[in-house]
Amino acid sequence: MPRKGMRSLCFHSKTSSFALASSRASVSGPPRTSSESELVMARAIEAAEQLIMKWNPDTSTYARVTSLFYEDKQEAGQFVKCVNDLQQAMHALASDNSTSDMLVRAQGLMEVAMKRLQKELYQILSLNRAHLDPESVSTRSSRTSTSTTTRSSTSDDYDDEGEDDSDARVAKGSISEVEEASLIAMADLRSIADCMISSGYAKECIGIYKVIRKSIIDEGIYRLGVEKVTASQVQKMPWEAVEAKIKSWLEAVKVLVGILFYGERILCDHVFAASDSIRQSCFGEITKEGAALLFGFPEAVARSSKKSPEKMFRLLDMYMAISENWHDIETVFAFDSTSTVLSLAVNSLVRLGESVRSSLADFESTILKDSSKSAVPGGGVHSLTVDTMNYLCLLSDYSNILGDIFVDEQPNSPSRSPLPESYFDSPDRDDTHAPAISIRLAWLVLVLLCKLDARAKHYKDVSVSYLFLANNLQHVVSRVRTSNLKYLLGDDWIVKHEDKVRQFAGNYERIGWGKVFDSLLTNTNSMASSLVEALMRFNSSFEDAYQRQSSTVVPDQVLRDMIKASIEQKIVPAYREFYDSHKATFERERASRSIFKYAPEDIKNRLSGLFVMSNCRTSLSSSFSSRLHLRSR
Known part of the structure; x- marks a missing residue:
């Protein structure tokens, strides 16, 4: 590990932890002489050296194979406190222009301590992948706030073993074992991150954290089937393949936004609570690539010129998925470091909207x-x-x-x-x-x-x-x-068009059955010859109309019943009256049987059999249908 320059080490970022350390170092009290200050600093360095060197992985096999934070929580807390005290001592020595030998010694110890903490950071992140997965983190966060669940977020939390054990017992009584493990790991990570950042080793801390956490995000995205696809690739795929990818994306978007990215944001905010700039940049670098894959896919589909009747609905599904999750998207990616993600999401909505409008125009053209x-x-x-x-x-x-x-x-x-x-x-x-x-x-x-x-x-x-x-x-x-x-x-639209249906039906009756209606209204006298002519006109017009209309269909039962009832009402009662009035006259004639072909009930029965689908199979084939076949969704 490269040696840090004295000035950059002792006067590093002014984080909240470092400010606290500085304030402790400058606590008001009686002024000390230079020799007294050096003696105090020497004792602080000597005290830190004993514990730091105990956990030096380069000089101790035990330290190399054992995890400090897993082996002894109390000693881990003391280790972090020693490192913070060492940092304060180095700051004081630099301020007093004391001998550089003591600073060099402290610097060496600091490097050993940071190497230890890097190892601990890596182990906690690696061994707790299951406990620190975004789902566990987000679930735990929804039940307890970060401020109340962090029982060891700073080194001071390790000072009182009894209090720590009490907190653990309370936590175990209210949350699951997995959530408890998640809580402890998060507290340990924050303690290490605070210490390393305040000691000037933020880059090393962030580097380890990003590598491991980004691998978890990338793995989650891969398992959910989200991958990089360009518009040209979509264009070359059969629609079934594109639709399968859209369905996978629709299932993935809510999980990624509401669990994976959300959980990672919570973890990042917690671990790097000491520095807004670090947590923002770290979260951005971990999630930006995966989020770009997620929100780049809808745009690729929208930009392709692939034609499919179902494309419109899949575009709308994707638009709706982004819209419904917009609050979470905007909240999770609210940092400046993730502004490009928001831009991608907005651009996807714009492209999807344009494609929907274009598809609807194509539909009209079809x-x-x-x-x-x-x-x-x-x-x-x-x-x-x-x-x-x-x-x-x-x-x-x-x-x-x-x-x-x-x-x-x-x-x-x-x-x-x-x-x-x-x-x-x-x-x-x-x-x-x-x-x-x-x-x-x-x-x-x-x-x-x-x-x-x-x-x-x-x-x-x-x-x-x-x-x-x-x-x-x-x-x-x-x-x-x-x-x-x-x-x-x-409702006005419906009423107006229902009136038009009745008008069309009325026109059909008037033209299709008008001659039959007219034959019943013809004025006849009592002479048998005139009555015969009237009856023959009715028979002829009815048979002609029935023959022509017997192949017609009315698929809608309500409309069918309405038309049949209207025709029947205009024919059957009038014919029944004519039939009943002149039946006796015609019965005296020899030809009565051939003239009276239909009794009123015969007419009614024939009319009742009109317009049924069995009379004629309606053809549903057309060039439009072949181009617009919608499968069940």
Whole structure:
């Protein structure tokens, strides 16, 4: 070990421990002569020499293989006190300009003592890895404050053996064996650190501490599966591999921030309580590299241009993980030495937010570019509707996070939209006070509805096109009602679009069954020939309408029952009245059996069998569906 210069040794950092030592050395009292002071210093050095040399690992096999702090706590306390007294003596000798021989002797002893304390520091850190793991430290800290649990943080704690034993018994009664071992090790480490720092050996102390503690942090990060990944590497990976890494990161972030880094911060603050600058720089050097790995990963994923329908949700998961742990992140890395860690975390949030906005824009573009031209059989629900609403409902579960990401976004307006301006004509439209994310999601629903409107034109039968619109809008409204979208879009939105569903359903009835309704309203006289013509018109119109509508579907039971009930109410009672009024007349005619094809109950039974899914299998295949397949999360 290199010899320390006399001046740098005796006038080292003005830590709290050194200030205390100086104050003790300058206690007011009767002035002493130079010879008397030298005699006092000589006796102090001689007293320190006896104990220090006893534990010199270079001259004693016993000292080389035995741990002072494990062998005898009381003697360990006396050793630290001797070193502190030796430091005071050296300071006094230097101040009195006494003979350098005594300082050289004291310097030699100091080097031996520091070598011993370095060995003890290494042993305590190495042998107590389990007791000083961040989880044990953070758990102990949550139960007792640092100030009350540190029963031997300075050398004075070893002065009274009885008091020390009493403290140990109290501690054992209130905390677990592991936590007790953690408490004792932390107290020993602080005692050694205070002594070495006040003696001018801070560099040696910090060097040993950093090497061992950083290895623990790095090992914890490795075991949690966090590793350095660049955006280019993410780009080359299959999405399944990227998703697996994201899941590992999501599980790791809370453990690393709330336990590993938090526990290390507590330990570092405790051990180096004598110096703010040392504890800050030490903690920064131990954790900075691992924290950079942790917060660099989300940015790498966000910066990659890899496309996946699920990427949006994984980005939101990572954004939420950082946001939910932000208080702990900000608290743990509050030092200037760890400011780069906070910058990385903030940058990750920014990048994730940008990527989410970009992904949502891509999603909108995917809806607009959907090129499926085939009509869904039976006017059922289009896969575009199903997939889009699945996506939006999942997004609504992240409404709080999305609200933060889109807080400054301006809503779309007709002037900047590729959609017809008529789609914006709404007397109750007022987005002035609506959250940006609510407006954004309402806009995406509008884009979907406009696309469906275009799809409806593929039906040759206009009535089925209206049924198609009713089915799809009903699916949209139903998904909104049963998800968080109802809170984002609001009750007014739901009511307005439910009215539109009824309008579409009414148009379907009017066009698809209008001739049947008209045939029952035709004015007939009592002549048998006119009655026959009226009945034949009804039979013909009903059979034609039933034939065309028998392949239609209404997947939603509520809508299906509503449409069937409405059609039945318009046909069955009127037909029953006609049937009952003229049955006797027709029975007198020979052709009555062929003319009266349907009794009222027959009509009702036929209508009740309409719109069921078994009549027609709804196709859910489309180019959009193939690009937007969402697996269960």
